[in-house]
Amino acid sequence: MPELPEVETSRRGIDPYLCGNTVTETRIRQPMLRWPVSGQIISGLAGQTITHTGRRGKYLLLFTGRGCVIIHLGMSGSVRIVDSSQPAGKHDHADFVMSDGVILRYHDPRRFGCLLWSELPVEQHSLLRSLGPEPLTDDFNGTYLFERSRGRKVPVKSFVMDSHVVVGVGNIYANEALFMAGIRPQTLAGKLSARRYARLVQCIQQVISHAITVGGTTLRDFVGGDGKPGYFQQSLLVYGRAGKPCKTCSSTLIEIRQNQRSSVYCPQCQD
Ligand SMILES: [Zn+2]
Known part of the structure; x- marks a missing residue:
């Protein structure tokens, strides 16, 4: 299972490709993940620029001016940066296409992960609000x-x-x-x-x-x-x-x- 270090490693890997980039299209090939992927993520993200990335526990966060994408990698999921020449595989359930042609591709063979959209402050989201402190912060002592x-x-x-x-x-x-x-x-x-x-x-x-x-x-x-x-x-x-x-x-x-x-x-x- 991807643990916090893997998620943080992923965040650091994708961050330089996404920050300041604008989402032109969100393709959901398989909406039945741990929870159904809502169409709101497609309309919410359209034309939005990713201002920064973040992580809370094992949740990967993509922030825009309008809302935030919450990604969980489930048991064996991953995200990676590809370009449009790379065809999507069987378990590549979503693509976030950026204005410069870069694609953030979500892969999740067992479909235990999730892709959610939140327009409320993300720390108030039901998945995040009861989480304990991050282990590498001063709050954890x-x-x-x-x-x-x-x-x-x-x-x-x-x-x-x-x-x-x-x-x-x-x-x-x-x-x-x-x-x-x-x-x-x-x-x-x-x-x-x-x-x-x-x-x-x-x-x-x-x-x-x-x-x-x-x-x-x-x-x-x-x-x-x-x-x-x-x-x-x-x-x-x-x-x-x-x-x-x-x-x-x-x-x-x-x-x-x-x-x-x-x-x-x-x-x-x-x-
Ligand atoms: Zn010993």
């Missing part, structure tokens, strides 16, 4: 996580993967950050000290920043905004390494299941 976790009897891994608490901490990033912070994934969120949350925030920020730097890690068929493959195998410390030796202490890494997701940890380094 140890004091915030500590206070938010008091009385919570959920495992800390589930807690930090909750998008109402903080956005963008996917399964791989949660596994890696908890290892780096020396915290077992099953520890109850309400039991951790402020000091340990401060360390966990640092580790989450480090893991996500690194993933953005290398272009995202999780999806094998991810295509970067400029058409370059966006899949980079990060050197993972615990994720996918169950049964192998810990890179710090050589103990055998243990795998458990939490919310149907794999959690791998070191019994020596994490408590």
Whole structure:
């Protein structure tokens, strides 16, 4: 699944081609995505200039003077920049054609993503308004996580993967950050000290920043905004390494299941 780093990598890839460019045509080939694509996106975008791009959690945002396009890449979607000589493939469900001939092409084989149009302030959109802070902003800090976790009897891994608490901490990033912070994934969120949350925030920020730097890690068929493959195998410390030796202490890494997701940890380094 494209995670926050992949979406941010995509945004950075497409941004230079779109900013200041005017949408001349929006072609929707398949309107049945996670939610039906409304015709409003076609009429709303017509003749509009993209002023800037943005991202909130895993939502990619294209801003114009009239409204904003909200794009989610679902389980395996991507956006890329093409020109009109490249025919659309089976899963290329939408094209945003720009006045200089550049096309932003939306590809989503499993159709779990969405294309929405909002003319209200986008932060008030029902999909975005209850999201927690961005992980790489000052609003996400140890004091915030500590206070938010008091009385919570959920495992800390589930807690930090909750998008109402903080956005963008996917399964791989949660596994890696908890290892780096020396915290077992099953520890109850309400039991951790402020000091340990401060360390966990640092580790989450480090893991996500690194993933953005290398272009995202999780999806094998991810295509970067400029058409370059966006899949980079990060050197993972615990994720996918169950049964192998810990890179710090050589103990055998243990795998458990939490919310149907794999959690791998070191019994020596994490408590
Ligand atoms: Zn270890």
